[in-house]
Amino acid sequence: MAPSTHRAPASDADPAAADSAPAATAPRPGRRAALRHPLVRHGLWAVAALAAVAALTAATGPVTDLRVANVGLHLLAVAGLQFLVGTSGQVSLGHGAFMFVGSYAMALLVVNVPAMPLAAGMAAACAAGCLAGLVVGAATARLHGPYLAGATLMLAVGLPAIALRFPDLLGGANGLAFATIGAPPFLAGAVDDTQWRAIVVWTVALIGLVVLATASAGRLGRHLRALRDDAAAASLSGVPVGRARVTAFVISAGAGSLAGACQAYVLGTATPSTYGLSLSLVLLAALVLGGLGSLWGAFWAALAIVYVEAAGTELAHALDLSTDVRNNLPVVFFGAVLITVVLAWPRGVHGALSALGRHRSTPLKTGDSR
Structure with missing residues (x-):
């Protein structure tokens, strides 16, 4: 009689054999798991939002397109402030100063290096804002509550006055005016300048929002929320309090500076009175x-x-x-x-x-x- 080919159920099988099976039977991460990653999920939402903005600007006029662009850049600015205040619990009254940094960085680059690509100018303005945020965050890392609010208030009052102190470089009260880059030649006739500016601003804003949303959903976001709820308990749990607070300032300032660069790009000018x-x-x-x-x-x-x-x-x-x-x-x-x-x-x-x-x-x- 031929030997039986029946195999025992997995629950009755030899444990040693069961240990050797997972390599062949364990499920592998698939497409669904990849879509659940915060960066991928937020990126898909950003693509859908940009498509909606493009469709909206194509159906409206220049006035509405300009307002849509203003909504995009203010969304990025407020989102950066949201990351600082809402996530980490640090109150700032000087977020407009970081927009001033980005706006003037963008204007100086366009005036002095007119051949620089727009994306490079935006990246440089964001880097300038991050550097300013690093300085301010390190200087105010031990402050909180009204003391932090007062320090950032002085920043908002004093920084725009630099343009008046160096009129030859920053244009004084009149600021810096420059010619903005319009739609590329291959889109001539299909997209006007105001529609193109709105699309550019929303592209930059959505990239910034993806970064902010991903950072908020990750380890840094958990650390910042722990600091917001109870700094002492977070410190005892191993959260690096000073580093986390400075990082929140850097990211928030980078978003604000990028919003200021977008505003300078839309208006074609950077003036100190705008960022009071x-x-x-x-x-x-x-x-x-x-x-x-x-x-x-x-x-x-x-x-x-x-x-x-x-x-x-x-x-x-x-x-x-x-x-x-x-x-x-x-x-x-x-x-x-x-x-x-x-x-x-x-x-x-x-x-x-x-x-x-x-x-x-x-x-x-x-x-x-x-």
């Missing part, structure tokens, strides 16, 4: 309006900065107000919207939308009278 204290305060106020702790909050904040102030400007022109009132009404209008939103939704617009989504997704219990 009011800009830093508006960025922080808009972050509170949009909602702390999420990049979606930065998106709502950017929309508020651009469109609420635009509505205030249009209202001032419609009422035929004096020049002084007309110049200040958009800020007052933005403040009124901020107060209303914070009173109605203390966690900002994104917090309110998240709460609404959770409420709608929660099934009602049997017998619930709601």
Whole structure:
């Protein structure tokens, strides 16, 4: 009689044989596992967002395209501030100063090295902002709360005055004007200059957002959230407090500087009055309006900065107000919207939308009278 070819089940098999099997039976990481990686997932979202922006700008006019570009660069600036304030818990009142660094770095490069590619100019402006963030972060690593806010406030007040101190290099109060790079020749006729600027700004902004989202989802983000919740406990758990805080400043400053470079590219000029204290305060106020702790909050904040102030400007022109009132009404209008939103939704617009989504997704219990 032939010997039986029946094999014992895996649970009854010899343990030694079972130990030699995993090399042939263990599942290998596949395409689905790769798509779950934060960098890949955020990159796919960025590609989809850029396609949506391209379609939107193709269907609108120059005025809307310019506003779309402004939303993109303010989104990047507020997202960098979100990483510092919302993730690490460090309050900064000088984020506009880093935008000043990026704007003037971009302007100086275009004026003095006109043949430099746009991507290289953006990268150099980001590097200048990261260097400034490293200096400020190292100098304020031991400060927190109102002391840190006061130090960054001095930065926001003092740094734009450098342009007035060195007028030959930085143009003084008039700033630096330069010719921006338009659409490439092979897109002539298909894409106008304002549409091209919006696409460039959103490409840069989305690259920055992918970096910020990936850093926030990784080990650095976990360390920063631990510091935000309890610095003493995080230090006892092995988190390098000083290094993590300085790194957060470097990344935040790099994002702000890149946003300033985008603004200089869109406007074709860099002026010190654009980056005064009011800009830093508006960025922080808009972050509170949009909602702390999420990049979606930065998106709502950017929309508020651009469109609420635009509505205030249009209202001032419609009422035929004096020049002084007309110049200040958009800020007052933005403040009124901020107060209303914070009173109605203390966690900002994104917090309110998240709460609404959770409420709608929660099934009602049997017998619930709601």
